Amino acid sequence: MSKIKIAIQKSGRLNEDSVQILKDCGISIDNGKDQLKADTRNFPMEVMFLRNGDIPQYLRDGVVDIAIIGENVLIEKGTDLLIQERLNFSKCKVSLAVPKEFEYNSIKDLDGKRIATSYPNTVNEYLKKKGITAELHQISGSVEIAPNIGLADAICDIVSSGSTLFKNNLKEVEVMLTSEAVLAVSPKISEENKEILEKLQFRIKSVLKARASKYVLLNAPNDKIENIVKILPGMRSPTVLPLAEKGWSSIHTVVEKNKFWDILDELKEEGAEGILVCPIEKMVL
Ligand SMILES: Nc1ncnc2c1ncn2[C@@H]1O[C@H](COP(=O)(O)OP(=O)(O)OP(=O)(O)O)[C@@H](O)[C@H]1O
Ligand SMILES: O=P(O)(O)OC[C@H]1O[C@H](OP(=O)(O)OP(=O)(O)O)[C@H](O)[C@@H]1O
Ligand SMILES: [Mg+2]
Incomplete structure (x- = not known):
């Protein structure tokens, strides 16, 4: 049987969160220390541990599917x-920055200046769009030190x-792009492995939905149920179950994680009691 090859x-x-999302998808990696290629349990997959910067070429060549x-x-x-799926971790920006004392008004202030970066194509593209030319110094790490050692007037990192x-002692002056971890696909992936990818993507979507949601349980007097249900933005409609105590019910629903605190006060005002908020492991809609 075919196995899909994934690079992480x-x-x-990115390493830890990449291993974790696979684990949350029910895929555990059988690897020893310093092993660069590993099999997985419970899923037709092989994992390659590679440098992030080398991965685009491996995808292009079809060495990994x-x-x-990032x-x-x-x-x-x-x-x-x-890009097959955005994964909602390792969120960052790629920005231009200059020393704090640099009097920066617009991108024109960088015309003819020296910029140190590990992302030359991104900077060139951005400067070209703005009609600016600068001298780029490509370095692979610790970019922020460049202005302090006289190597550059500005940085992009x-x-x-x-x-x-x-x-x-630097300040951000232009945000060129925002980024997060993504699942990318090789143009050379076989039809057989595309089917495995579909299964993996289905699992990833369930994990991401669950991570973004909470299961909320609360008790309320029966005459308040209607108002409380209006406040709760559930998946479909909330579950309402009678409590042993007469005149009271338990209401269960799923709420978007970042909306919960906004509705909490409203729920309490409507007489909700004993509110429990629980994590959800998987969510299949
Ligand atoms: N401070 C940060 N906060 C959030 N995400 C980050 C941060 N720094 C880097 N990232 C994201 O994680 C990715 C990997 O960064 P990291 O510094 O671990 O590796 P790298 O040196 O860029 O790559 P390589 O694996 O080739 O050595 C980046 O491309 C970016 O998408
Ligand atoms: O805004 P901050 O939260 O400070 O994060 C930004 C820093 O994080 C990354 O470096 P990393 O620590 O990965 O070191 P590296 O240069 O060795 O990649 C990046 O290259 C920045 O230097
Ligand atoms: Mg880094």
């Missing part, structure tokens, strides 16, 4: 590759919390 990052920012990769890397060197910029 060997070590770094699919990969979990969208920013695809934008830099894999615009020809297809990944920004998440902004703390690396802050610690290196």
Whole structure:
């Protein structure tokens, strides 16, 4: 039977969450320490542990069928590759930054300047659109140090919390793109492996939906049920079950995780009591 080959990052920012999402899909990886290729249990899949930056070429060549990769890397060197699913982790920006004392008004202030980056194609594309030319210095890491050692006037790198910029006396001046981990696909994937991909994608969607939702249970007096149901944005309509105590019911529903705190006060005002919020493991709609 055919196996789908997936590439995930060997070590770094994406590794742990990539292994976790596969695990949440019921796929556990049989690997020993430092093993670069591993089989999986319960799913026809082989896992390759690779450098994130090398993955676009492996996808293009069909060495792997699919990969979990930072969208920013695809934008830099894999615009020809297809994104199958956005995975909602490793969210970051790719931004231009300059020293704090640089009087920055617009992108024109970077005309003719030196920019250090690990993302030359992304920067060139952006500058071209803005009609600016700059001298690029390509370095593969610790980019934020470049202005402090006289290597560049500005940098382009990944920004998440902004703390690396802050610690290196830099300020973000342009957000060129936003990124998250994505599932990308090789143009050379076989029909057989496409079917396996469909099964995997179905599982991933259920995991992502569950991660974004909470199961809410609460008790309410029967005369308040109608008002409370109006507040709850459930999957279809909430489940209402009678409690042993006369005149009271238990209401169960699924709520989007980031909406729960907004409706909590309204629920309490309507007389909801004993509110429980539980995680959901999988959600199949
Ligand atoms: N601070 C951050 N916050 C959130 N996501 C990040 C952050 N830094 C990097 N990422 C995301 O994780 C990806 C991998 O980053 P990481 O620094 O681990 O590896 P890398 O050095 O870019 O790649 P390689 O695996 O080729 O060594 C990046 O391409 C980006 O999508
Ligand atoms: O805005 P922040 O939250 O500070 O995150 C941004 C930093 O994180 C990444 O570096 P990483 O720690 O992955 O080190 P690296 O340069 O070795 O890749 C990125 O290259 C930035 O330097
Ligand atoms: Mg990094």
